[in-house]
Amino acid sequence: MPVSIRPINKEDDPVICTIIKSVFEEHGINRPGTAYFDESLNHLSDFFTVKSSAYFIAEADDVICGGAGIYPTDGLPPDTCELVKMYLLPQARGKGLGKALLEQCIDFARQHHYHKIYLETMPELQKAINIYHQLGFELLPSALGNSGHYSCSIHMLKSI
Secondary structure, three states: OOEEEEEOOHHHHHHHHHHHHHHHHHHOOOOOOOHHHOHHHHHHHHHOOOOOOEEEEEEEOOEEEEEEEEEOOOOOOOOEEEEEEEEEOHHHOOOOHHHHHHHHHHHHHHHOOOOEEEEEEOHHHHHHHHHHHHOOOEEOOOOOOOOOOOOOOEEEEEEO
16 A cells, blocks of 8 residues: 655645544544634645644545644744644554654654644544554643643643
8 A cells, every 4th residue: 555645735625624524523522622623624734834834644545544733832832842633544544654644743843943742632542642652752731732622631742
């Protein structure tokens, strides 16, 4: 299965929006206080034009199957970015694609002089949490920054 990871473009917006929302629905976490209700989902390519941000699209066999991004979320320390909107379709999981996306995001963060990556998630996404732990993310006692995702009860940080 040929896999590629590339920056998002405007044509990807409707597909990645549908993918992200479908993952929320799959896990029953499509509730207020999550990215499910972020207006930016409808135009992610525009959202990631902010300086020192990027969103990467994962494709397998030339089909978009997920994505992940790095964003300088309001309220985070200047040396810290947030891993955001990392979601994969079920058929793309367990093949190393999530890890490849995450590594691309970490590389981008390093290149843009971030020293830490923060993320927020939910207990229902246990497989993702396990991968975050394997890649060196550690649990925090509370949220950092002002993401607005008050339904996310798990907060993690990784030094890079």
